[in-house]
Amino acid sequence: MLRTxxxxxxxxxxxxxxxxxxxxxxxxxxxxxxxxxxGRPPRVAKAVDDVTFRVRAGETVAVVGESGSGKSxxxxxxxxxxxxxGRIAGGSIRFRQRSGTMIALDKLSQKEMRKIRGAxxxxxxxxPMTSLNPLMTIGDQIAEMTMLHEPIGRTKALEHARQMLExxxxxxxxxxxxxxxxxxxxxxxxxxxxxxxxxxxxRLLIADEPTTALDVTIQxxxxxxxxxxQAEMGMSMLFITHxxxxxxxxxxxxxxxxxxxxxxxxxxxxxxxKPRHPYTLGLLHATPNPARDLAPSAGGEPAVRRRLxxxxxxxxxxxxxxxxxxxxxxxxxxxxxxxARKPPLVKVDPDHASRCIRHEELx
Amino acid sequence: xxxARGAMARRVLSRLGGMIVVLALLVTVxxxxxxxxxxxxxxxxxxxxxxxxDIDQLRxxxxxxxxxxxxxxLYLGQLLHxxxxxxxxxxxxxxxxxxxxxxxxxxxxxxxxxxxTIIGVPVGIIAAYKRGTLFDxxxxxxxxxxxxxxxxxxxxxxxxxxxVQMGWFPTSGYGGxxxxxxxxxxxxxxxxxxxxxxxxxxxxxxxxxxMLDVLQEDYVRTARSKGMSEFRAVMRxxxxxxxxxxxxxxxxxxxxxxSGAVVTETVFGLPGVGSLVVSAVLRRDYPVIxxxxxxxxxxxxxxxxxxxxxxxxxxxxxRY
Numbered sequence: 307m308l309r310t311x312x313x314x315x316x317x318x319x320x321x322x323x324x325x326x327x328x329x330x331x332x333x334x335x336x337x338x339x340x341x342x343x344x345g346r347p348p349r350v351a352k353a354v355d356d357v358t359f360r361v362r363a364g365e366t367v368a369v370v371g372e373s374g375s376g377k378s379x380x381x382x383x384x385x386x387x388x389x390x391x392g393r394i395a396g397g398s399i400r401f402r403q404r405s406g407t408m409i410a411l412d413k414l415s416q417k418e419m420r421k422i423r424g425a426x427x428x429x430x431x432x433x434p435m436t437s438l439n440p441l442m443t444i445g446d447q448i449a450e451m452t453m454l455h456e457p458i459g460r461t462k463a464l465e466h467a468r469q470m471l472e473x474x475x476x477x478x479x480x481x482x483x484x485x486x487x488x489x490x491x492x493x494x495x496x497x498x499x500x501x502x503x504x505x506x507x508x509r510l511l512i513a514d515e516p517t518t519a520l521d522v523t524i525q526x527x528x529x530x531x532x533x534x535x536q537a538e539m540g541m542s543m544l545f546i547t548h549x550x551x552x553x554x555x556x557x558x559x560x561x562x563x564x565x566x567x568x569x570x571x572x573x574x575x576x577x578x579x580k581p582r583h584p585y586t587l588g589l590l591h592a593t594p595n596p597a598r599d600l601a602p603s604a605g606g607e608p609a610v611r612r613r614l615x616x617x618x619x620x621x622x623x624x625x626x627x628x629x630x631x632x633x634x635x636x637x638x639x640x641x642x643x644x645x646a647r648k649p650p651l652v653k654v655d656p657d658h659a660s661r662c663i664r665h666e667e668l669x
Numbered sequence: 670x671x672x673a674r675g676a677m678a679r680r681v682l683s684r685l686g687g688m689i690v691v692l693a694l695l696v697t698v699x700x701x702x703x704x705x706x707x708x709x710x711x712x713x714x715x716x717x718x719x720x721x722x723d724i725d726q727l728r729x730x731x732x733x734x735x736x737x738x739x740x741x742x743l744y745l746g747q748l749l750h751x752x753x754x755x756x757x758x759x760x761x762x763x764x765x766x767x768x769x770x771x772x773x774x775x776x777x778x779x780x781x782x783x784x785x786t787i788i789g790v791p792v793g794i795i796a797a798y799k800r801g802t803l804f805d806x807x808x809x810x811x812x813x814x815x816x817x818x819x820x821x822x823x824x825x826x827x828x829x830x831x832x833v834q835m836g837w838f839p840t841s842g843y844g845g846x847x848x849x850x851x852x853x854x855x856x857x858x859x860x861x862x863x864x865x866x867x868x869x870x871x872x873x874x875x876x877x878x879x880m881l882d883v884l885q886e887d888y889v890r891t892a893r894s895k896g897m898s899e900f901r902a903v904m905r906x907x908x909x910x911x912x913x914x915x916x917x918x919x920x921x922x923x924x925x926x927x928s929g930a931v932v933t934e935t936v937f938g939l940p941g942v943g944s945l946v947v948s949a950v951l952r953r954d955y956p957v958i959x960x961x962x963x964x965x966x967x968x969x970x971x972x973x974x975x976x977x978x979x980x981x982x983x984x985x986x987x988r989y
Contacts, residue, residue, distance in 0.1 A: 387843035387893055390800075416899075436887040439906050441984060451895050486985045502895075 331406065334510055334542045335361040335384070336410035338383030339397035342376070342383045349623040353379040353392070353568035355650070358651070359630075361510065362560075366536065366543040368574070370550065370589070374621045376566035377546045384411060384544070385429055387417045389669040394659065404509060408459045425455040428503035434495035434517035438487040442499045451505040462493045470501035475529060479614060493524035500531065507539055526636075529555050550593045563585050565632035566624055568651060582660040582668050585633045589618040639664050676983065684977055688970045692963075699962045700741055708926065710734075710757050710953040731757060744959075753963065754956035756949075762962035767942060773843050774934070774941035776857055777864070784865025785872055793876025793915075797884060798903060801857045802920055808873060814871035822931075824936045825864040831859060840939035853944070860937040868922050875918040879911035886910065912983050924969040938940035938946075969983050 354376040361367045369377045371595050384399055403426060411422065423429075431437045439447060442502055448470055449463035458466070464483060471479035474497040474603040487495055496516060503511060507515035513532065533556060536543055545556055553560055553574065560577045562570040562585065570583035581587045597618040619636040628634060630645035637644065645664060651661045654669070662668070709729040712719065728734045732743065747754055753763035796808040830839045843856050883889065884907050892906040893899075931943035938944075942961060948955035981985050 385894060387890060388941065420896040421900065423894055425896060429891075431887060433887055437891045439888040439892070439910070440986060441909050442906075445812040448898075454895060454897055499891075502891075539977050 310381055312395070312444055317628075331402070332362045332578070334363050334402050335544070336362060336400040336408075337380070337384070337397070338381060338400075338577045340383060340394070340399060341396035342379050342388065342392060343395040344389075344392045347624055348615055352566050353624050354383060355367070355624075356397070357563070357566075358397075359559075359561045359568065359571065361544055362478075362540045363542055364536070364540050365558045365656040366545055366556055367559045367561060368545045368547060368553045369554055369561045369563060370547060371563035372548055372563070373626070376624070377548075377563050379566075380512055381514050381544060381546050384512065385423060385427060386411065386414070386416070387429075391504040419555050424451055424503075424508070425506045425511060426508055428506070428508040429512045429514065430496070430499045430503045431518045432518050434492050434519060435487075438495055438502075440449070443484050443486055445485075445492070448502045448505050451502055455506045466505065467501070471498070471506050473504070473535070474498070474501045476501070492520055493527065496520060496524075496528055497531065497542070500535070504535060504539065506543075508541060510534070510542045510544065512544045512546070512582060515548070516545075516663075518547070523525070524550070526555075532556065537563050547591075550578075550589060562589070565622055565627060567632060567661060568659075569633065570659065571651070571659045572655075576655070576658055579637055580658075580669065582654045582658060582669065583633075583662045584637050584639050584666040585617075585662075585669065588615070588636075592617060618634075639667065680981070681978070684974055686976055689697070690789045691970055692967060695966050696745070696789050696959075696963060697741075698725070699959050699966075700744060703958050704737060704740075706953075710955060713953050714757065738974065747962075753960035756957045757954045758949075758952050759954070759957070761958050766945065766957060767961060767964055770940060770942045770945045771943075772945060773853075773857070773939045774927070774930055776854070777860055777930055777939065777941065778923065780857055780861035781864035781868060781926050782919065782923045783929075784861055785869040785922060788865065789869040789919075790876050790915065791870025794880055794908060796873070797877045797880030800881060805877075808877070812870040812873045812877075815867055816869075816874075818867055819932075820863050820867040821932045823867060824860060824933055827859045827863050828937075843939050855972045856937075856939070860939060864926060864933050868926060871922060872915070872918055874913070876915050879908060879914040883907045883911040909983070913980060915977050916975055919974050920979075923971045927968055928965050 335402050337360075338358050340354050340357040341352065344351040344353055350450075356430065357380055359367060359369075364473075369380065371377045377455075379388070379392065382392075383394055383539070384401075388394075394412050395411075400408050401422070402408050403422075405590070411419065414639070439443065441451075443614070445464050445467045448467035449460060452463045452466050453460065453521055468483055469480050471482055476482055476494060476497055480489075487498070490498065499516075509666045516532070517528050520528060528551065532543065535541075543556075545552075547553060548590075557574045560572060560574050561568055562577070562583065564585050570577065570581065570586045572580075572582075578590070581590060594614060616635055622628065622632055622635065628645060630647055631649050634644040639662075641664070649661050649663045651659050654660050654665050675686070709724070709728075711724045711731065711733065715723055715727060735743070743854050744754070753767075755761075756766050759766050792808055794804045799805050828841075838859050839856050843853055850967060884903070886907070888910075889902060889907050892902040897905075927942075930941060930948060933939075934941040934943035935947060942965070946958065946961045948954075949961065
């Protein structure tokens, strides 16, 4: 999976050793060197450019990045649900089925992929308002999922849908089956989406910004719910978000993406304590944290509001990525070497990787 | 549910009220327009040699010498009794004249809308699904072309090819008074095809546009993420949501066909309502013109009412 451009291949991060994905039964999803492109030459947008990560059984991996970082495209690549004009141009996506065998999702036909979608990998989306079909009752939408993958009649499927609604803590679930989405609040709809996604007990749940559109208090409820269900069902979760606060709540492992590339990867606490990429550092400084920002300073002086520091500039267009480090134009640590060529993802600790040639200065 | 039912009853009542207002306005406008148009039925009836005295006598007999306002209220009184009046020329009540001519127009309209829908909806769906492909572009161009073809011209072409050269279909007429059902249907094929093709263009365009909107909705992506076939995702989740504009345009096309059959009936020599109206206009047969317009308009309004009620069946959000 390593590309010829990565001369420092010995030091290049292939977490847990890429070839070992088949041997380690703990690994549910192995994405290696994934490249997803949109459009035709000469205007190809490299929405995902050389992305590698692993998801282990029962683990939550958060993929963090600004809009345009390629995090959603990466998740849709896994599901083979890319929008028009999108294609997987390189790399591999391997997934361990319930049977225990590892299959390459990117090699499956659409027909084979349909058996995976919903049944083994399910997905919930950002907008609970628009992700449910407005013309179908929520009971039917959940029941449809079960009926697609299991030999089960409508009556039984609706009964199962009722149980799923109870599982996601919707009050009076039995009376809700006949409701249409517009009769529910945003938080309730997201619960319905979760019930729908989990109806076939998938091994992996991809949650694409599931709390972004919700009120803060509802966000917490949904995160708690997802956490509880994950523990109960023993599933793995790939959690796409731009919100580091949410990452701190739910993730075990964090993948930070910038302009289609993974720039840093570490266990959650490690990443917050010792960020080793200037972009991650920038993200942390740009995240509000009332406890820190309003805390009294060392001398016991009255609290002085600490300002958030925005990262200057914007994410580059994925059709015009710089030759070298894509974060270099916005980076406070930029040196000429940064722009010479694409920096490799290197291990800075056994389970911590950074795509910055000056990572040592950040430790 | 009781709330929904109350809202539903209110909706039906308000639409019915609206229909009555529209029809009342229509009666008035038609009445005025028909009388403002130059030409005198008595003069037309009696021919160029009639004396002014003869004409005046006939006008009095027909009630045309009364003041406009008096004529208007007399007419309204008649209508309230369900009487559309007596044709000046045909020597029969307007209602029965219309009923005699209703059959060809009815079947022509039904066949045309069926053909237009059977062509229009699937082609529109496939074009939207294959957006930007050669097929889609061809459909867009074809829809534009066929929308700009006059149906009578297409009708003449069809007669030329299929009736005159191939001899598959009759060139004209409705098979005479004693023709069997199958014979009459055969007379309707070409007119229905020409009206159907021309009117499918609008349905294609609306279906395509509506499907393009819906196909990029989040819930279609949700449907795909559930692992269903493309056909099921497109038909059950996308198409159903695209239905409201499609149903609307089919209903409007149907209404337009009823009124628009006039020219096609003339080209194909069909003894329908359209040709009745044309001859009534030429002869200034006021009661027939008024009656026909009123009936067509009532059907038009009724179709709109039915479309409105269909919305409720399609979309649960309309119920509240």
